[in-house]
Amino acid sequence: MIVPFGHVLLLAGLLFVLGMVCVVARRNLIMILLGVEIMLNAAAIALVGASLRWQAMEGQVLVLFILAVAAAEVSVGLALIVNAHRRSGRLDPNAFHRLG
Amino acid sequence: MNLYAVAFYLLAAVILGATLMAVTRRHLVHAVLYLIVSFFGSALLFYLFGAPLLAALEVIIYAGAVMILFLFIVMMLRVGADQGPLFPPRQILPAIAMAAVYLAVASLLAVRDTGTGGVLQTALADPRAFGDYLFRNAWLAVEIVSLLLLVALVGALVLGGRTPAADTPEGPGAPREVRP
Numbered sequence: 639m640i641v642p643f644g645h646v647l648l649l650a651g652l653l654f655v656l657g658m659v660c661v662v663a664r665r666n667l668i669m670i671l672l673g674v675e676i677m678l679n680a681a682a683i684a685l686v687g688a689s690l691r692w693q694a695m696e697g698q699v700l701v702l703f704i705l706a707v708a709a710a711e712v713s714v715g716l717a718l719i720v721n722a723h724r725r726s727g728r729l730d731p732n733a734f735h736r737l738g
Numbered sequence: 739m740n741l742y743a744v745a746f747y748l749l750a751a752v753i754l755g756a757t758l759m760a761v762t763r764r765h766l767v768h769a770v771l772y773l774i775v776s777f778f779g780s781a782l783l784f785y786l787f788g789a790p791l792l793a794a795l796e797v798i799i800y801a802g803a804v805m806i807l808f809l810f811i812v813m814m815l816r817v818g819a820d821q822g823p824l825f826p827p828r829q830i831l832p833a834i835a836m837a838a839v840y841l842a843v844a845s846l847l848a849v850r851d852t853g854t855g856g857v858l859q860t861a862l863a864d865p866r867a868f869g870d871y872l873f874r875n876a877w878l879a880v881e882i883v884s885l886l887l888l889v890a891l892v893g894a895l896v897l898g899g900r901t902p903a904a905d906t907p908e909g910p911g912a913p914r915e916v917r918p
Contacts, residue, residue: 640742640786640858651844653757654760655837659760662833663825668766668812672773676757679780682796687746687871690787690858698789698863699879702872705799706883710890712804712872716811717897723815726800 646687653680667722667729671715678708742860745786753779764819766812770805775799787858791865 657676662671682701689697719729726733753776760772781796825833872880 640860641746642857645746645750646858647847648844649753651840652754654752655840656757656761657831658836659833662836663829664761664820665822665826665829666766666817666820668808668817669769670763672760672769672808675800676761676773676776679777679800682792682866683783686784686787686789686792687858689863690861691856693859693861695863695868698792698868699872699876701784701789701792702795703879703883704788705795706887709799709804710886712807713890713894714805714897717894720811720815721897729815729817 640690643687643691646691647684650680650684650687652727653677653683665730665732667719670720671712673720674711674715675708678704678711742786746783749779749783749786752776753783762824764824766807766817770808773799774805777805788860788862789868789870791863825893 654677655671657680660676664670664673682704685697685701685704687697689693689695689701722734723729756772756776756779760769760776763769763772777800778795781793781801783795784790784793
């Protein structure tokens with residue numbers, strides 16, 4: 639007996655909102671990427687909790703794929719940020735309004 | 739309230755506190771370090787929920803590889819502290835609106851019974867059983883993920899590699915010296 643499943647969902651939801659506020663409100667490209675990481679982690683917590691709630695393995699398998707997708711997203715995203723910083727010298731998302 | 743429940747609430751407090759501190763830091767290095775604490779808390783939470791392999795992977799991949807990559811980039815780009823207001827009103831207002839919608843839905847869920855309730859029982863997903871399940875039932879997804887990682891590697895190389903046009907500040911049309 640750990641806790642009710644609703645408390646796990648509440649924790650994951652609060653974490654997701656924190657990540658979303660980080661993505662929407664911060665004015666720094668790296669902080670935006672960190673916010674996406676927080677949101678992915680919140681989804682992983684909810685999935686592991688659900689996997690325990692229904693005693694099924696699918697949730698944990700999905701978390702493994704979330705880890706892989708997060709790694710891919712971070713590598714491409716950070717390369718994009720380095721590229722943008724090299725071109726303009728800034729990390730403010732408002733400073734970028736054209737591709738290429 | 740037994741020991742598992744105490745551990746869960748302690749871990750939840752650590753995760754939420756560390757993430758809140760990370761979101762509100764001006765220095766990116768501080769934010770990344772707080773987020774590492776948050777991911778360690780998540781790993782312990784996975785362990786509490788009976789997923790020891792995922793807990794190890796969370797520490798290795800999230801706290802180990804991803805966050806250190808962030809730290810590396812922050813130090814490479816020499817990012818200083820953010821100037822100006824941390825949360826400009828034009829951007830914090832939509833965030834507050836969305837958070838309010840979430841809080842309304844969450845409070846509704848907390849008072850209503852949605853049929854998914856129930857107290858979590860302790861269980862353990864043995865790493866051997868987990869790997870067996872993964873490669874029996876989700877082998878195609880594993881292959882697709884490996885392809886995704888390869889594509890991400892190529893994409894990072896293309897984006898992060900030094901393009902000749904970006905080397906010169908004048909742009910591609912300006913004459914530039916030949917590099918050996």
